[in-house]
Amino acid sequence: MGVAGLAAALRERKISAVEAAAHHLARIRSHQALGAFVALDDELTLAQARAADARIAAGSAAPLEGVPIAHKDIFVTADLPTTAGSRILAGYRSPFDATVVRKLAEAGAVTLGKLSCDEFAMGSANENVAVPALGFDHPVPVRNPWDSERIPGGSSGGSAVAVAAGLAPGATGTDTGGSIRQPASFCGVTGIKPTYGRASRYGMVAFASSLDQAGPMARSAEDCALLLSAMCGPDPERDSTSLARPAEDFSRQLAGSLDGLRIGVPKEFFGAGVAPGVRAAVEGALAEYEKLGARRVEITLPRTELSIPVYYIIAAAEASSNLSRFDGVKFGHRAKHYRDLADMYAQTREEGFGDEVKRRIMIGTYVLSHGYYDAYYLQAQKVRRMIADDFQQAFAQCDLIAGPAAPSVAWKLGEHGGDPVADYLADIFTLPASLAGLPGMSVPAGFDAGLPVGLQLIGNYFAEAKLLNAAHAFQQATDWHRRWPAGF
């Protein structure tokens, strides 16, 4: 049962919040081999569920009352440990909840543990995990329920898997360069990244501040609409980049007709690098949209390829600075043996960070260094602006943009063999919208050799309602999002 269905059943008291919580806790335990969860507290979850039941009984149920939601371990939580997938935060407990966590709790959601992710959200495969998963005494990569030998995508891999395997009706994720949309695509679930600034970043362990956005992952656009409505809203006293755009009830805006909707199809999203099976599934989805009354418009996003170097410069630059606070002085890991202060920093960070994190800190440090700043960071910012301008030109011709969320389906665990560039190239279709700060989503649109393919929809700023409406209409006409992986 999805978020919307479960919320309705809870309100109608067809099921209790405690029953819903217990059901999901049991599923999590029986599928811990997936490695999706890193923290779980049954008592905490059940206590919250009992409180939700009491509110339902008292007739004061909030929209998500009693619905269990799991959180990507990049959101800080007061009641559960927060690691961001990193050894350097081993044992860390935040004194406060992330705004998104708090808002979901205020909307009645019950916290269902913390989900595995790539360390500091840096990764496209959820293989860069440095903390043990639930039921393990060592770090494990998250496995894709459609094929347990394959990666789930990343960095919100745990979130995608929890939803795809029915361990949680919905989950939070974060998207910096595609970390919601790409794993949603690989696991056959629905995920949306809102416009940059719509959801507060307060309490999200920062990776790249100008790109990080929170969003929901769930079984349908309808479910995402319900979750996103609760997650968004201004947070001016906590996050200066949070926008003064009032919260919206996206669930009320799902019924619109697609008649005359202009869907822009960028030719750069259908080049030689796209797997034929992915292309076929996406073309099928576009044909479906035309049946629903939408019109296909050919557009161009000429700087799509440039988004890869631009992203890996800007994100790395910001990360290199954001991660400086993990220095062994105030919290988290500190090396046991060191000679002096400089050595303490070096040993702590050497021991605490994984390879991919170190790689990005080094790249980021380099591109910000004296003598290189103009050629890399500044130049990347200029091209970033051009990429955003390209989108505005495109939106003069269309209402939404559609294409594949990723060039391929999920690859095999270890297939990239530690080649980071192979991972980076797989982000090509999600990076442009991230750099422009635009909302984007991934909607299940078919299969390639038994593995899910996601259709990416990109909207203009604040077009979340339009996106969700288009996705919902598609899901009313198709059943890709209702498919379950075998054994779940």
Added chain:
Amino acid sequence: MSEINTFEAAQSGRPTGPLVRGYEVIIGFETHAQLSTVSKIFSRASTAFGAEPNTQACAVDLALPGTLPVMNKGAVERAIRLGLALGSTIAPRSVFARKNYFYPDLPKGYQISQFEIPVVQGGSVSFFVGDEPKTVRLVRAHLEEDAGKSLHEDFVGQSGIDLNRAGTPLLEIVTEPDMRSTAEAVAYARELHKIVTWIGICDGNMQEGSFRCDANVSVRRPGDKLGTRREIKNLNSFKFMQQAIDYEIRWQIEEIEDGRAIQQATVLFDPDSGETRAMRTKEDAADYRYFPDPDLPPLAIAAEWIERVRAEMPELPRAMAERYVREHGLSDYDAAQLTQSPALAAYFQGAVAAGANAKLASNWITGEIARRLNQQDLAITEAPVTASQLARLVARIGDGTISNNAARQVFDALWTGEGQDVDAVIEAKGLKQMSDSGALEKIVDGVLATNQRNIDEYRAGKEKAFNALVGQVMKASQGKANPAQVNALLKAKLG
């Protein structure tokens, strides 16, 4: 902000200052003024001084994961006030940047500051060195956060970190290298200190570190290109500032005279030894990897905001001093003295409002009162003699009731609390001047009758002899004679 090399700016057209052993001295300042906001620049923690370590550091100040900075409007408003006071441009859009470096008392591993586009640009500070007017140009003033403190003394083999100060708002005020002597540098710092306290943006407490100066000092032979500078850090009293800069100038000249080149360096002044010592040299200079802080949108200041602040600005000391010169005929120097602080100016204005002759009141305030305040280490607000008492005293001098000498006695009685009412003190002490010209004339005649030698000398052209006669009359009247009247009478009688 030593990485912005204003020091190399061309100095053509600036007058050469007094030479020290044949060298010209060139000084530029960077001052950190702690802004008087209740809460920190990017968090809601208190900025109050002196709390137990780490009790005034919230999650944002501790840089806990997930925390983000939110700009304190009060800090921006104070920057606007400074810009308006110094005739600077207030940037409609300025940018916060991260200055990246590792240090235990820097919780985020970077300091949020402003780099390429500061909030206050240009402007100047004008003041007097003695009677000589000087103007020092500002490069900029930018907002930034303070770091915490490392406590090395209290922990054996370890250091303590106190983050109460982390995130305290600072305005770093940077000058052009316009100063040409220690005296000018100290006068600049005093003037800037006066302005920031006057406009209420900084409490000016130098001991608590609310106003800290870094002096960039170099020397050169007149006409040569600029010498290599050394930066004296954290000068937290005007006395040390003077000693440190004087020492540094001597040291640099001796180095050059001994054939050694000056190395660019950051130095600290040790008040115990009276010497400056290098902390780090240019080779150690870090690459701070400045970049715009993505957590903070550019700071936009609308023209209406500036106008709102302008409307609330107090009259500035210079404008006030110019008004005193214009309205009360005071000298530039006296007017500048009276406008050292709002409280002092208020005292003067209080006396004038109570009817005092402005010039006389000014003389008393800048003379006797200043001397006694200084001696007893009192603020003007603590002066035992009120402005209205001073006004009454001055009035009694003006109307000839008492002489200046008698006035001093009255003043002393008021100051020590011996009396409260000016007239009552005059009465009690019998200090009234002789107003009966018949009685005075008798005394004058008596003095003239017994001092023929002085009369002869005076007639022979000796001015001193006249003064001796006046003195004799004053003595004979027990100080009660009006000196002006005595003068007139003597002149009349001596023809």
